[in-house]
Amino acid sequence: MIKKITDIFKEKNRTFSFEFFPPKTPQGVENLYKTVEELSELGPDFVSVTYGAGGSTRGTTMDICLEIQKRFDLTVMHHLTCVGHSQTELKAILDRMKANNIRNVLALRGDPPKGAEKWKPAPDGFEFCYQLNDFICDNYKDFFSIGVAGFPEGHIHCPDKETDTKYLKIKIEHGGEFVITQLFFDNAIYSEYLERLRNTGINVRIIPGILPITNYEGLLKFCNICGATITREVHDIFKPLNGDDEAISKAGIEFAVKQCRDLLGRGAPGLHFFTLNKVEPAREIWKRLGL
Secondary structure, three states: OOOOHHHHHHHOOOEEEEEEOOOOOHHHHHHHHHHHHHHHOOOOOEEEEOOOHHHOOHHHHHHHHHHHHHHHOOOEEEEEEOOOOOHHHHHHHHHHHHHOOOOEEEEEOOOOOOOOOOOOOOOOOOOOHHHHHHHHHHHHOOOOEEEEEEOOOOOOOOOOHHHHHHHHHHHHHOOOOEEEEOOOOOHHHHHHHHHHHHHOOOOOEEEOEEOOOOOHHHHHHHHHHHOOOOOHHHHHHHHHHOOOHHHHHHHHHHHHHHHHHHHHHOOOOEEEEEOOOOOOOHHHHHHHHOO
């Protein structure tokens, strides 16, 4: 049964979920469905499908969301960005989502298309996530459950954490109902983030995003782009293993299990796993945690 994520929250104190991205080829899409089929057997509370920079995967994201709901009866959250869309285009996307009973949106400002560091919204488009939230609430009342992104270390383009917190509060005040965080590897950062948000009156669920480490060089590149800090512990564990995929995968599982257990012990209201469209190591971590 397809539900709003906020309705799932009423039933469960903690949720566990997976995130996928739209592949670029038809074969990649079929491989993704095989991955979803295997991970669906674990009983996730919901799954999410990302949206390419500048809306580059808009059609594929929608098609994958629809197929996952139809094939596997999973609650799906459709990522949606402001970048690259007019209000007319956004309404057409949301209308199609509503018509197909996709009831969950992760509302994002979004990244510019590759190679474009700066962008200008369409003449009648939106520049900020809170404007997209308002648009969804004004046009669709309470049909959609709206999630937003959170950045425990502060967004890479924010001057400081206080400013980042202010922007998150605005997104919540304009309809955001829960937060999925960017990846991080130091759980003390998550605890500090929760305290900072609570002190500013933000009381929605803050679900930590978890990235299992499977490739050291890839991790360096990705974190350089998104601004997430790679801790000394991570460097010390994974740098000596660079090039040994099997050893990195094994160590990545151990690190993720340890991190997740600690987060749950700190009171995290669930875990959201960035799967990179792979069954493993997400399935092994899930089983080791006893979820």
